[in-house]
Amino acid sequence: MAQKVDYDALKRGGFMRQRQRGRFSLRLHVVGGSLSSDDLVAIGEVAERFGNGTVHLTSRQGVEIPFVRLEDVEAIRQALGEHGLRPGVCGPRVRTVTACQGNVVCPSASIDCQDIARKLDERYYGVELPHKFKFGVTGCRNNCLKAEENDCGIKGAVAVEWQEDACISCGLCERVCRDGALAIEGGRVVVDYDRCTNCGRCAKVCPVGAWNEQAGYAVSFGGQYGNFPQVGRDLAPFVQSEEELFALTDAAIEWFRDNGKPGVRLGTLLDREGWDDFEATLKEAVHE
Amino acid sequence: MSEIVADERVDITDVVCPVTFVKVKVALEEIGQGQVLEVLLNDGEPVQNVPRSLRDEGHRVRGLSDNGDGTYTLLVEKGAD
Numbered sequence: 001m002a003q004k005v006d007y008d009a010l011k012r013g014g015f016m017r018q019r020q021r022g023r024f025s026l027r028l029h030v031v032g033g034s035l036s037s038d039d040l041v042a043i044g045e046v047a048e049r050f051g052n053g054t055v056h057l058t059s060r061q062g063v064e065i066p067f068v069r070l071e072d073v074e075a076i077r078q079a080l081g082e083h084g085l086r087p088g089v090c091g092p093r094v095r096t097v098t099a100c101q102g103n104v105v106c107p108s109a110s111i112d113c114q115d116i117a118r119k120l121d122e123r124y125y126g127v128e129l130p131h132k133f134k135f136g137v138t139g140c141r142n143n144c145l146k147a148e149e150n151d152c153g154i155k156g157a158v159a160v161e162w163q164e165d166a167c168i169s170c171g172l173c174e175r176v177c178r179d180g181a182l183a184i185e186g187g188r189v190v191v192d193y194d195r196c197t198n199c200g201r202c203a204k205v206c207p208v209g210a211w212n213e214q215a216g217y218a219v220s221f222g223g224q225y226g227n228f229p230q231v232g233r234d235l236a237p238f239v240q241s242e243e244e245l246f247a248l249t250d251a252a253i254e255w256f257r258d259n260g261k262p263g264v265r266l267g268t269l270l271d272r273e274g275w276d277d278f279e280a281t282l283k284e285a286v287h288e
Numbered sequence: 289m290s291e292i293v294a295d296e297r298v299d300i301t302d303v304v305c306p307v308t309f310v311k312v313k314v315a316l317e318e319i320g321q322g323q324v325l326e327v328l329l330n331d332g333e334p335v336q337n338v339p340r341s342l343r344d345e346g347h348r349v350r351g352l353s354d355n356g357d358g359t360y361t362l363l364v365e366k367g368a369d
Contacts, residue, residue, distance in 0.1 A: 170352035170360075176336060207339030207349035207362075 005070065012126075014087030015073060018066065025056070025066040026076060027088035029125070032099030032117035032137070033061030042083035050076050060134070061098045062088060092131050092262065094124040094253070099137040100145040103156070109139025110156035110200055110215045116242075123246065124253060130260030133253070134224075141199040141218075148223040148232040151266045152252055154245065157218040157238050158200030162189045166210035173202035173211070198238050216240045219248055221278070222267030230267050233275070235282055244286050251285030252278075292350050292363050294326035295319050300338070301330050301359055308334045309341055316347070316366050324350060327362040335360045 007017055014027040028043065035043070043063060047055050052067040068076055080086055088096060097120045100106065102113030116137050124135070138145035139156045147153025173189060174182040181195035182202060189210075198218060203211035217239040223232025239245050255278055256266055270278055298315040300308045308329065315325055329335055331354075339349050339362055346367035353361050 168349065168351055170339075171354060172335065172339070172352065205336050205340060207343050207352060209343065 008091070010070075010073070011090045012093070014089055015068070015070075016064075016090055020067070022070055023067050024070065024073075025064045026051075026068050027058070027090060028063045028065070028080070029086045029088040029096075030062050031097055031121045031125075032114045034114060035063070039083065039085060042080070042085060046076060046079050049079070058096075060096050062096045089126045093129055094127045094133045094135070097121045097125065097135045097137065098145055098150070100139050102137075102139045106139055108142055108204075110158050110213075111137075111139055111154075111217065113137040113139050113145070113156070116154060116245075119242075119246070120249065124249070127253065127257075129253070129257055130262050131265055133256060133266065135249075141197065147218075148220045148234075149225055149229075150223050150232065151221065151256075152249060153220040153223055153232050155218040155220070157198035157216045158203060159198055159214040159216060159238060159240075160191070160196070160200060160203050161212040161214075162191060163210045163212060164188065166208050168208050168210070170207065172205045172207070176201045176205045214240070217245050219245065221252060221282075222270050222275075224265045224267045226265070228265070228268055230271075232267065235279060236286070239286065247285045248282055251281050255281045292324055294363060295323040297326040297328070299328045300334065301328055305333055305337065308338055312338060312342065312364075313345075316364075319366055321366050321368055324363055324365050327364060329360050329362060331358050331360060335362075338362070339364070 015024040018025055043055060047053055047065045050068045050072050051065045056064040056066055058064055097117045099113040099117035102111060103109040104112055120135050134150040135152050136145050136147050136150035137154045138147045147155045169187045171184055174184050179195045179197050181192045183190045203213045218234060219236040219239055220232035220234045224230055236248055260269060296315060296319050298311060300311045303311055312327055319325055329338055339352055342364050343349055348365040348367060350365050351363040355361055
């Protein structure tokens with residue numbers, strides 16, 4: 001008797017059915033697009049041994065090994081496991097957390113994106129939800145990682161405060177501000193915090209360090225690509241601590257788990273049924 | 289700020305990044321710690337990068353003023369090596 005193939009279980013485990021009968025593209029668990037050189041060698045070996053010797057880099061920093069066979073699933077899991085690698089996930093759950101290199105590498109970034117990505121991954125990766133849910137973490141407002149295309153986008157933000165004592169009144173900060181939030185009045189820098197978007201350009205350009213900077217997170221929700229592309233909304237423009245950040249993401253995930261509908265992304269759902277309850281839930285989470 | 293007198297002067301309005309910074313560094317080699325170099329630099333990318341890069345390298349920016357003609361005048365005091 002032919003064994004019945006549970007495609008959903010395989011998909012949950014990162015094995016995606018190919019056009020070619022009996023062949024699967026194996027998605028690997030990758031966080032923030034970071035892999036060690038040892039990982040890469042091991043992936044190459046698995047692709048050589050079980051696939052067709054090619055590797056596909058996905059649109060969201062993932063790695064897939066195509067053309068693996070169903071009967072090799074266990075052997076592949078074991079071969080990957082020996083190198084500390086494992087299959088990824090697909091389907092209605094929390095997907096690959098993407099991230100830029102963050103402030104460990106990039107001079108523009110104000111947060112450690114890789115660290116945040118690893119923590120998000122530990123907290124949520126593979127969690128079952130009504131539909132797919134994606135996180136993306138980017139280090140600054142340059143937004144290389146495209147935060148707002150994710151169900152939850154996290155972006156480095158900087159709260160600034162002018163320090164009169166150190167200022168030499170050169171005016172560079174006012175010049176580089178893209179939000180029209182700075183004005184120089186009688187040698188003093190006046191900040192319009194209603195206009196400030198916490199990009200931190202003023203502090204970065206300052207040649208005398210006349211700004212106090214505090215790093216935080218700008219968090220958006222409801223972004224997506226796929227069939228109905230839309231940009232996520234900045235529902236939390238400045239979250240100060242990591243603790244608050246995770247309180248916010250916990251609340252969002254729980255809300256979506258409880259209120260979501262199969263096959264409907266967060267953004268589509270909110271547009272259809274209203275943002276108020278979701279926004280109130282988030283507010284409550286950070287004010288607890 | 290006006291009382292700061294420069295010991296040397298360099299014009300970097302005739303070069304582009306990264307030569308702007310290199311030219312300033314070469315000029316700083318010619319003066320001693322605590323002495324002041326006056327730099328004439330263009331608005332835009334040079335004025336946004338050169339002063340803060342000098343600060344990152346341990347020099348002290350003493351003044352920066354807009355000349356109103358698309359250039360800035362920077363006064364930088366040489367720091368310790």
